[in-house]
Amino acid sequence: MTAPEQPAQQGIAPSTAGDRLPAPAWAYMLRCGDGSLYSGWTSDLARRLKAHNGGAHGARYTRSHGGGTLAYTQRFDTKQQAMRREAQLKRLPKAEKEALAARWLADSRVTIRPAVTGDAPAVNGLYCWYVGHSTATFQYGCPTVEETRRDIEAVWRHAPFLVAETAAGQLAGYACAHPWHTREAFAWDMETTVYCSPDAVGQGVGRRLYTALLEVLQAQGYYNAIALVARPNPASAAFHRAMGYARVGCEPRTGYKFGRWLDLDTWVRPLRSGTDAPMPVTPVPPPEALAAALRRANAPA
Numbered sequence: 096m097t098a099p100e101q102p103a104q105q106g107i108a109p110s111t112a113g114d115r116l117p118a119p120a121w122a123y124m125l126r127c128g129d130g131s132l133y134s135g136w137t138s139d140l141a142r143r144l145k146a147h148n149g150g151a152h153g154a155r156y157t158r159s160h161g162g163g164t165l166a167y168t169q170r171f172d173t174k175q176q177a178m179r180r181e182a183q184l185k186r187l188p189k190a191e192k193e194a195l196a197a198r199w200l201a202d203s204r205v206t207i208r209p210a211v212t213g214d215a216p217a218v219n220g221l222y223c224w225y226v227g228h229s230t231a232t233f234q235y236g237c238p239t240v241e242e243t244r245r246d247i248e249a250v251w252r253h254a255p256f257l258v259a260e261t262a263a264g265q266l267a268g269y270a271c272a273h274p275w276h277t278r279e280a281f282a283w284d285m286e287t288t289v290y291c292s293p294d295a296v297g298q299g300v301g302r303r304l305y306t307a308l309l310e311v312l313q314a315q316g317y318y319n320a321i322a323l324v325a326r327p328n329p330a331s332a333a334f335h336r337a338m339g340y341a342r343v344g345c346e347p348r349t350g351y352k353f354g355r356w357l358d359l360d361t362w363v364r365p366l367r368s369g370t371d372a373p374m375p376v377t378p379v380p381p382p383e384a385l386a387a388a389l390r391r392a393n394a395p396a
């Protein structure tokens with residue numbers, strides 16, 4: 096048999112720092128503890144919110160006015176645009192600021208619901224945002240909308256695929272789970288995934304999605320929820336810790352993206368205790384368990 100006459104195949108070309116899309120920036124307002132509105136801009140919404148609420152490098156104003164919760168955000172492609180918007184916000188009369196905040200609050204109210212295949216374009220758009228901007232995913236190129244549609248269908252054969260939707264119909268985040276490994280002995284382990292819209296981070300959306308997801312996985316009879324978290328991703332590490340996961344291992348220098356090597360941490364949250372033989376899992380999420388988890392996720396705080 097003769098060898099096929101084909102040019103030697105090249106492996107994957109490493110992603111460079113230049114492949115990362117330019118970092119966006121946000122103009123925002125906070126509702127402070129004393130009811131006043133504070134305007135600012137940031138390149139990292141979640142980190143800035145933490146800083147305003149007792150973290151390091153917060154603003155003097157929010158420190159002395161009782162911290163704050165998000166009352167308005169607008170995303171921009173450049174920090175110059177966000178800074179200009181911040182300056183405009185600061186100059187707005189109080190009544191106009193309040194009107195903006197009221198509209199934002201109404202539009203950004205979030206409902207958690209089951210994903211349907213019609214959500215594929217929005218889910219794909221959100222995931223692709225992170226493919227281009229972040230090392231949270233090790234993927235270099237975007238999946239197609241059709242691949243995302245097939246993924247939503249595939250997830251539902253084992254676990255819930257949940258989306259968070261704003262009153263304005265925007266996707267604020269999603270969470271889902273995939274079998275950790277295909278071999279039979281792993282049948283009680285699920286890998287969980289969560290992505291929030293960059294406009295919605297740090298506002299409790301991730302917690303609501305994951306709490307509902309974990310509740311249903313537990314009702315299905317799974318024993319372990321496992322998350323792979325690239326390092327550095329301090330938001331995801333803090334989030335998984337807050338959700339009851341513990342870091343159990345690290346694969347050092349295992350991914351290369353945007354011109355740097357990355358570690359990959361494994362985080363585990365037990366869903367059940369005990370060492371007795373497990374019952375077989377219920378592969379399709381039971382409707383009653385799903386409905387109860389969504390009722391709790393959408394109950395007024």
Ligand SMILES: CC(C)(COP(=O)(O)OP(=O)(O)OC[C@H]1O[C@@H](n2cnc3c(N)ncnc32)[C@H](O)[C@@H]1OP(=O)(O)O)[C@@H](O)C(=O)NCCC(=O)NCCS
Nearest residue numbers: 141231290291296297298299300301302330331333334337
């Ligand atoms: C990680 C992520 C899903 C968290 O969701 P979120 O909606 O921003 O988090 P929440 O506001 O619900 O916060 C839940 C908890 O995590 C903590 N947390 C979230 N982000 C944090 C941050 N940047 N720093 C410190 N703690 C943080 C919160 O303090 C909160 O704790 P508490 O409920 O005990 O007060 C979200 O930031 C995100 O989508 N990041 C980008 C994508 C990503 O990294 N996905 C994970 C891939 S492994």
